[in-house]
Amino acid sequence: MINVALPKGRLGEKVYSMFEEAGYECSSIKEKGRKLIFENEEAGVRYFWVKPSDVAIYVERGAADIGVAGKDILLEYEPDIYELLDMNMGKCRMCVAGMKSFREDLNKTLKVATKFVNIAKKYYASKSRDIDIIKLNGSIEIAPILNLSDVIVDIVETGSTLKENDLEVKETIVDISARLIANKSSFKFKTEEIEKIKESLKSQIK
Amino acid sequence: MNNFSTLLKPEEKAVFELRELYSNYGYLPYKMSKFEEYDFYVKNKDFLVSDRIITFNDTNGKLLALKPDVTLSIVKNAGDEKGCTQKLFYNENVYRVSGSTHAYKEIMQAGIECIGDVGIFDIAQVLTLALKSLDKFSESFVLDVSHMGVIAAVLEEAGCDEDFNRKIMHYIGEKNCHEIKALCEEYCVDEPTAEKISSLVEIYGKGETVFPLLKKLSQSEKMKKAVSELEEICLAVEASPLKEKINLDFSIVNDLSYYNGIVFKGYISSIPESVLSGGQYDRLMKKLGKKSGAIGFAIYLDLLEQLSYERREFDVDVLLLYAEDCNKKLLFEKAEELVKEGKSVSAQKAIPQKLRYKEIVEFN
Numbered sequence: 111m112i113n114v115a116l117p118k119g120r121l122g123e124k125v126y127s128m129f130e131e132a133g134y135e136c137s138s139i140k141e142k143g144r145k146l147i148f149e150n151e152e153a154g155v156r157y158f159w160v161k162p163s164d165v166a167i168y169v170e171r172g173a174a175d176i177g178v179a180g181k182d183i184l185l186e187y188e189p190d191i192y193e194l195l196d197m198n199m200g201k202c203r204m205c206v207a208g209m210k211s212f213r214e215d216l217n218k219t220l221k222v223a224t225k226f227v228n229i230a231k232k233y234y235a236s237k238s239r240d241i242d243i244i245k246l247n248g249s250i251e252i253a254p255i256l257n258l259s260d261v262i263v264d265i266v267e268t269g270s271t272l273k274e275n276d277l278e279v280k281e282t283i284v285d286i287s288a289r290l291i292a293n294k295s296s297f298k299f300k301t302e303e304i305e306k307i308k309e310s311l312k313s314q315i316k
Numbered sequence: 317m318n319n320f321s322t323l324l325k326p327e328e329k330a331v332f333e334l335r336e337l338y339s340n341y342g343y344l345p346y347k348m349s350k351f352e353e354y355d356f357y358v359k360n361k362d363f364l365v366s367d368r369i370i371t372f373n374d375t376n377g378k379l380l381a382l383k384p385d386v387t388l389s390i391v392k393n394a395g396d397e398k399g400c401t402q403k404l405f406y407n408e409n410v411y412r413v414s415g416s417t418h419a420y421k422e423i424m425q426a427g428i429e430c431i432g433d434v435g436i437f438d439i440a441q442v443l444t445l446a447l448k449s450l451d452k453f454s455e456s457f458v459l460d461v462s463h464m465g466v467i468a469a470v471l472e473e474a475g476c477d478e479d480f481n482r483k484i485m486h487y488i489g490e491k492n493c494h495e496i497k498a499l500c501e502e503y504c505v506d507e508p509t510a511e512k513i514s515s516l517v518e519i520y521g522k523g524e525t526v527f528p529l530l531k532k533l534s535q536s537e538k539m540k541k542a543v544s545e546l547e548e549i550c551l552a553v554e555a556s557p558l559k560e561k562i563n564l565d566f567s568i569v570n571d572l573s574y575y576n577g578i579v580f581k582g583y584i585s586s587i588p589e590s591v592l593s594g595g596q597y598d599r600l601m602k603k604l605g606k607k608s609g610a611i612g613f614a615i616y617l618d619l620l621e622q623l624s625y626e627r628r629e630f631d632v633d634v635l636l637l638y639a640e641d642c643n644k645k646l647l648f649e650k651a652e653e654l655v656k657e658g659k660s661v662s663a664q665k666a667i668p669q670k671l672r673y674k675e676i677v678e679f680n
Contacts, residue, residue: 172588190589192567196494298458298563299585301520 112155112303115169115177117162121200121288125178126157128197132310154303166191166291175296176304181286182265186228192297194308195290198315204229206281207272208261209254214280223253224263233263233283251275326453327424327620331407333452334426334615338405341445343428346404348389354379360388363574363600366413370420382411386425387612391600394431396607401432427594429612431601436545439578439596440552442611446582446592447558453620456585458561461550462568464575464595465542466530470513471572473536474505481572484513491517491567516566523550526564549578574600577611584623591619633659635673639680640665647679 114129116122126139136150136157149156160168165179170189178197182204204226214220216239223244224230234241244259251271253259265286266272266279290311292304324332335345354371361367363385370382383389386408394402405428414421428445430438443461450457467488471481480503487495493514500510512533519526527547534540546564553559570579575595582592594613601610634654638647647663654661654677662671 170588172586191490193490193492193495293588294590295583295585295588298460298583299456 111151112176112300112307113174114155114157115160115165115174116157117165117178117180117288118159119162121162121180122159122178124199125197125288128311128314129155129157129307131314132307134307169291169293172293172295174293175300176290176292176307178288179291181284181289182226182229184289184291185284186226188228189291190294192292192294193289194292194304195312195315197288197290197311200286200288202265202267202286203279204263204283204286205266205279206233206261206263206283207251207254207266207277207279210276210278212254212260212280214260220261221259222261222263223250223259225250226263229283230263251277325621326623327617330453330615330617330620331426334449335405335407337448337452338428338445341403341441343403343405343430346390346406348383348386348406348408350383350409351380352383352389354381356388356392357381357384360600360603362571363388363597364412368413368420370411383408384410384412386410386427386614387429387597388600390429390612391431391606391610392604394601394606394608394610397432399433401430401434401438403430404428424617425614426617427612427614429610431610431612432608434596434598434609434611436548436552439549439611442594442613443549443553443562443578443580444556444558446580446594446613447553447556447561449615450561450582450584450592451558453591453623454584454586457582458563459580459582459592460563460565460568461546461578461580462564462566463542463546463578464570464572465545465577466516466534466539466566467569468572468576469534469536469539469542470509470516472538473509474500474503474513476503476505485569485572488513488517488567489569493517520565520567521563522560523547523562523564530564546578570595572599574603577609580613582615586624587619587622589616589619591616629672630674631672632662633674634661635667635671635676636661636663637667637676637678638663638665642679650677650679 116125134153134155136148136155139148139157147156147158162180163183165177166183166187166189168174169177170191180200184193220239220241221244222230222241223246225246227243227245230243246253250262250264253262254277255275261280269279272278290308297304357364357369369384371379374380386406390404407426410423410425411420412423413419430442447459450459483499484496487499496514496517497510515533519529530543534543553562568579568581574597576598577596579595581590583590592613592615596611598609601608636651651661651663
């Protein structure tokens with residue numbers, strides 16, 4: 111039995127259809143409801159929907175053997191897992207963004223608002239820049255508008271949210287996409303199944 | 317005497333069983349102090365799993381550290397003696413930041429170190445002992461073995477700087493082929509070498525399937541040498557009935573500045589992390605000014621807590637309920653009598669809410 115942690119939402123649904131294509135279908139998953147765990151004993155697979163940012167934790171702790179998580183989450187939490195495949199979907203960029211009118215003053219501590227504290231710290235440490243981190247949990251975009259911060263570090267997909275709030279991308283830190291990850295111990299004991307899933311998903315990637 | 321094994325938890329039982337196992341193979345027990353001078357760790361901080369250490373001042377103001385690691389303390393006192401090895405085993409608590417919780421933890425560790433004129437026989441014996449140790453805890457386990465010489469040879473072929481090596485080692489540890497490819501492109505590593513690193517990472521399996529693949533990949537003298545040493549070790553372990561549990565996996569990596577020969581990790585199914593970790597660390601010995609080599613491993617005993625074992629249905633067999641004004645002498649005798657019958661007894665004045673008991677005996 112392979113336990114798969116899927117990120118709730120559109121990305122997770124797309125990923126599921128790839129698993130289905132790979133021969134791990136579980137029709138009950140498509141029924142609308144509040145159920146979170148779905149099992150197909152015949153195919154030897156169990157899926158569960160979890161919050162996208164939690165997928166890595168489920169996999170690292172072995173509650174799920176494999177899962178699909180965004181690279182942003184992997185960079186932020188640095189879980190001890192195998193990263194087996196770039197799924198080439200859910201693509202976006204981790205960016206530094208700020209007000210269009212904002213010019214960085216290198217002589218001052220930079221105030222950075224973000225959900226991704228670890229990524230932001232590492233990025234600015236590599237540039238030896240003194241920063242003041244402001245951890246927020248949502249609506250990051252308003253931080254520079256209200257003068258809470260100078261810039262934000264956040265995920266940018268199309269850039270339309272930024273545009274609507276009169277913000278723009280200042281720097282790109284790293285490209286993000288969804289990755290297939292596996293628990294290290296599970297990989298040892300379910301090598302064949304996990305390799306098979308990996309190969310099948312790989313062949314479906316455009 | 318009662319059979320203790322029903323009372324002991326798996327990690328407690330392991331301590332006794334491992335002690336017997338290691339003693340049988342000529343390993344001697346080693347007991348060390350809980351503290352070590354902080355300076356000692358600063359000099360070798362890359363060798364430690366986590367670089368955060370609990371420190372405090374001794375009565376004379378000297379900065380001390382609660383031991384985050386056992387190996388360093390053992391090897392610093394080891395002597396060099398040609399043709400001989402010093403074989404030691406230990407069972408100690410270490411204090412480090414645990415990966416997932418980012419908080420200090422006390423970790424119960426057991427392990428062995430073989431220091432001195434280490435040869436193929438010693439290496440094979442250490443591997444066998446690792447197999448036997450894991451076998452004591454569960455039938456379903458694997459021991460993944462890699463050789464740092466192979467990785468070092470490939471990195472040399474890539475010919476990049478420290479920064480590249482550090483990043484690529486991280487990706488190798490993640491079996492992360494797509495990032496390896498991207499990084500190699502960024503550093504202008506030629507395609508065949510990049511391809512080689514990726515194929516190395518994807519190799520996983522038994523010796524007989526892996527060695528032909530490995531030989532195809534090895535062109536440089538360095539790599540050939542490492543591969544043949546690895547093969548020789550695997551051949552020596554061939555005699556062990558547990559040899560089936562060995563897999564070759566080149567994603568098992570450890571710091572190149574300390575480890576030079578084989579490195580290995582043991583996994584038990586149903587435990588999400590590796591429970592055993594070890595390798596050959598001649599380079600550390602050199603850094604500490606020793607001529608000899610060394611190999612060893614540690615087992616993280618507290619992880620064994622996650623192994624399922626039969627929990628007892630009751631906390632005690634008898635709940636002996638007595639009134640405040642009863643005859644204490646008779647009560648005492650009653651309790652003794654029950655214990656003699658082989659029952660566990662808890663004497664209480666009222667029924668405790670959380671206690672699970674088989675029967676109540678009321679005493680008046």
